Amino acid sequence: MLKAIWSQVVTLYRVFVHLFAPADTVQYPEQMPYLAPRYRGRIILTRDPDGNERCVACNLCAAVCPVDCIALQKTEDESGRWYPEFFRINFSRCILCGLCEEACPTYAIQLTPDFEMCEYDRQNMVYEKEHLLIAGQGKYPGYSFFEVAGKAIKDKDKGEARNEAPPVDIHSLLP
Amino acid sequence: MDELKIYLLIYGTLFGAFGGAAVLVWFERRLLGFWQDRVGPNRVGPFGIGLALADIIKLFAKEDWVPPFADRFVFIFAPTAIVMAMLLGFAVVPYASDLFIIDLNIGLLFFLGMTSLAVYSVLLGGLASNNKYALLGGLRSAAQMISYEVFMGLSLMGVVMISGSFSLVDIVNAQAQHGWFVFSQFLGFIVFFIAAIAESHRLPFDLPEAEHELVAGFHTEYSGMKFGMFMVGEYLGLILISSMITTIFFGGWLGPALLPGIIWFGLKTFLLICFFILLRAAIPRPRYDQLMAFGWKLLLPLTLINLLITGGVLIWLA
Numbered sequence: 001m002l003k004a005i006w007s008q009v010v011t012l013y014r015v016f017v018h019l020f021a022p023a024d025t026v027q028y029p030e031q032m033p034y035l036a037p038r039y040r041g042r043i044i045l046t047r048d049p050d051g052n053e054r055c056v057a058c059n060l061c062a063a064v065c066p067v068d069c070i071a072l073q074k075t076e077d078e079s080g081r082w083y084p085e086f087f088r089i090n091f092s093r094c095i096l097c098g099l100c101e102e103a104c105p106t107y108a109i110q111l112t113p114d115f116e117m118c119e120y121d122r123q124n125m126v127y128e129k130e131h132l133l134i135a136g137q138g139k140y141p142g143y144s145f146f147e148v149a150g151k152a153i154k155d156k157d158k159g160e161a162r163n164e165a166p167p168v169d170i171h172s173l174l175p
Numbered sequence: 176m177d178e179l180k181i182y183l184l185i186y187g188t189l190f191g192a193f194g195g196a197a198v199l200v201w202f203e204r205r206l207l208g209f210w211q212d213r214v215g216p217n218r219v220g221p222f223g224i225g226l227a228l229a230d231i232i233k234l235f236a237k238e239d240w241v242p243p244f245a246d247r248f249v250f251i252f253a254p255t256a257i258v259m260a261m262l263l264g265f266a267v268v269p270y271a272s273d274l275f276i277i278d279l280n281i282g283l284l285f286f287l288g289m290t291s292l293a294v295y296s297v298l299l300g301g302l303a304s305n306n307k308y309a310l311l312g313g314l315r316s317a318a319q320m321i322s323y324e325v326f327m328g329l330s331l332m333g334v335v336m337i338s339g340s341f342s343l344v345d346i347v348n349a350q351a352q353h354g355w356f357v358f359s360q361f362l363g364f365i366v367f368f369i370a371a372i373a374e375s376h377r378l379p380f381d382l383p384e385a386e387h388e389l390v391a392g393f394h395t396e397y398s399g400m401k402f403g404m405f406m407v408g409e410y411l412g413l414i415l416i417s418s419m420i421t422t423i424f425f426g427g428w429l430g431p432a433l434l435p436g437i438i439w440f441g442l443k444t445f446l447l448i449c450f451f452i453l454l455r456a457a458i459p460r461p462r463y464d465q466l467m468a469f470g471w472k473l474l475l476p477l478t479l480i481n482l483l484i485t486g487g488v489l490i491w492l493a
Contacts (some may be wrong), residue, residue, distance in 0.1 A: 008458060015210050015457035023214045 037139075039113035040098045043089055045129065046110055046138035053133065054108035054145060057084040061100035061109050069093035070100060079154035081146060087132060091117060092125040106145040110138045184276050188265050196410035197227040203452050210456040231403075239399030242304070249303035254394075254401045257296035257408030264289035264415045269344045271428040271436035282343040283335065286419060287328050290374050293412060294320045297376070297383050300405070301393035312392030315463050316383035319373055322470035326478040327370035333363045333485040334423055347427035357424040362481035364424045366474050371420060373466070375412035378455035382463045417447035 026033045035041070048054050057074035075085040100109050119125050137143070152158045159166035201216060201224055208215025219225030241250055267282040269275035279285050294316060301313020334356050335341060338349030350356055357364045373380040384392035391397075394405045421427060421443040428436030430443075461469065 011457045012453060016453055018210050018212055021212055023209070024212045025214045027214070 035113035035115075037113060039115075040096045040101075040111040041113050041115040042091075042111070042117050043094065043096075043100070043127075043132065044110055044112055044134050044138065045087065045108055045132045046134060046136065046140075048144035048146075049137060049142055050144065051135075052081070052144075052146075053083050054106045054143075055084050055087065056082040056106055056108070056145060057087075058082075058105060060103040060105065064099045064103040066097060066099065067093045067095055080151075081153050084129060087129040089127045089132060090125065091127060092122055107138070107140040107143055108145075112138075181276060184274065188268075188276065189262070192262065192265055192411055192414060193407065195414050196407045197231055198224070199410045199413065199448070200230055200406070201226040203455075206449065206452050207456050210453065234400055234403035234406075237399040239401060242306075242396050244305045245396060246303040246305065249299050250396075251401070253296050253300035253303060254397065254404035254408070255296075256299065257293045258404050258411065260289045260292040260296070261408055261411035261415055265411075265418075267343055268415070268418050268422060269347060269427060270440050272344075272347075274428075274437055275344060278342055278344045281341045283331060283341045283346070283423075286343075286415075287331075290412070290415070291320070291324060293374075293408065294324075296405075296408065297393045300397065301383070304393070304396040306396050308390045308395045309393050312383040312385070312389050312395070315385075315389075316376075316393060318463060318467060319380065319382055322467040323370045323373040323474075326366055326470065326475045327374060329475075329478045329482060330363045330366040330370065331423065333360045333481055336482075336485050336489055343422050343427075346423060347429065350426045351429055355424060355426045355429075360424065360481070360485070362477055363485075364420075366478050366481070367424070368420065369474060371416040372451070372454065373470075375416045375451075376409060377413065377451055379458040379460055380466060381460065382466065385460065387460075413448060413451055414444070417444045417451065420447055 046054050055072075057072055059072065059074070062068075062070040062072055069090040070088070071090075072087040073085040074082055076082055096111065098111050101111050104110075117125075146153055146156065146161075148162050148164075150158060150161055150164055204226075205215035205217070205223065215223070216226045217223040219229050241247055264286050266276045267279055267285050269278065297316040298313045298320075301309040301311075301316065304310070334346060337353060337356070337359065338346045340346065340349070346356075353359060372378075376383055382392075383389075384394070386392070389395070394402055397405060418440070421440060425443045425447075427443075428440045430436070430439035434442075
């Protein structure tokens with residue numbers, strides 16, 4: 001009984017001492033909270049080291065998106081590179097789950113530690129390709145999909161990619 | 176001149192009590208914030224004190240809905256009862272040696288009666304809402320009332336024995352001779368303090384509300400200013416109980432002469448209010464059978480022992 005009462009008194013003291021402890025609160029608009037580099041915020045499209053779009057319009061991100069907020073259309077330039085004709089993310093639907101980033105085979109679509117994207121008009125939450133594309137390479141510098149992929153484009157035929165063996169003439173393998 | 180002073184005191188008490196209750200809403204949240212390593216509401220105005228005003232405006236502007244299944248008259252009457260009872264209780268509080276609205280020779284009984292009347296508000300509100308959570312809240316309130324009301328009055332009888340009067344002014348004056356009653360009547364103080372928490376439905380004993388179990392308890396169906404009245408009533412009760420404990424056990428306006436009596440009174444009351452808030456921040460709520468067992472099996476015997484000892488010592492000294 002006395003022990004129980006003493007425990008209550010100790011509780012009171014312990015809580016009272018917290019009056020002198022600094023608050024854990026981050027006062028947000030004035031102080032910015034620390035966001036980890038891999039924080040899942042606003043989505044961007046990155047470019048490869050040569051400044052070309054990394055996105056090859058494979059549609060994997062749109063397919064994996066659980067809320068169907070990504071829409072894009074594939075097209076091809078004269079050199080044979082695929083790229084999206086339009087690329088649209090509806091951020092009023094996006095749940096920032098990061099599945100698109102995981103699905104992307106070319107590191108093109110990435111999530112950034114930025115969450116301040118409120119709008120008064122809902123229509124402004126729909127980001128087109130020019131809003132999503134950034135000038136830099138994002139989280140994976142030095143990576144260029146067409147340099148390592150076996151896809152033939154202008155000035156780089158099959159077998160000329162980095163770490164790629166020349167194509168085998170299958171007819172020469174016939175017995 | 177004398178009449179003017181009384182009127183000024185009445186209006187001063189009214190505005191002081193209501194203003195205090197409004198500011199307490201903000202102050203309590205701020206203090207709880209500090210004790211929980213947060214900062215609490217600090218956005219509206221300096222230190223966030225504008226929150227009190229914003230809360231009042233919000234409460235007045237909200238829809239005030241009477242549910243169609245409720246007992247309309249009782250439903251509307253219930254929240255007014257608590258505010259009326261608590262405000263009437265302030266009538267007997269002596270702020271300083273010559274600063275009181277009325278010095279009733281039954282002041283202590285009047286105070287006990289008024290705070291007991293406030294329980295009706297909770298009971299009737301819970302009953303008239305015709306809602307099972309509200310009913311459970313009212314039920315608990317009734318159970319709580321019969322378990323603490325008995326020793327709440329009895330715990331003060333030791334003080335009455337020593338000072339020989341029910342008048343609160345006489346009780347404070349007696350403390351000038353005998354020293355603060357918190358020392359000579361320590362058992363009585365502890366019991367009264369616990370009963371006072373239960374009386375004002377403050378957190379360790381806020382069983383009628385118990386938002387974690389009963390939604391909002393007896394005021395589940397209340398909205399707008401009717402809910403506001405319950406809220407104001409609760410904070411008025413907190414101020415009233417704190418000032419009563421100050422008066423009865425901490426020597427009221429008594430204190431070193433470097434400050435006027437009313438400042439001492441206010442300071443002690445303020446510290447007690449802070450302690451009430453600390454209790455809210457620190458102590459978990461008991462089950463209600465635990466509260467009743469605690470009241471009947473521990474506090475009532477303690478009160479009787481205190482009464483016996485006090486009486487014995489008084490007879491021995493005489």
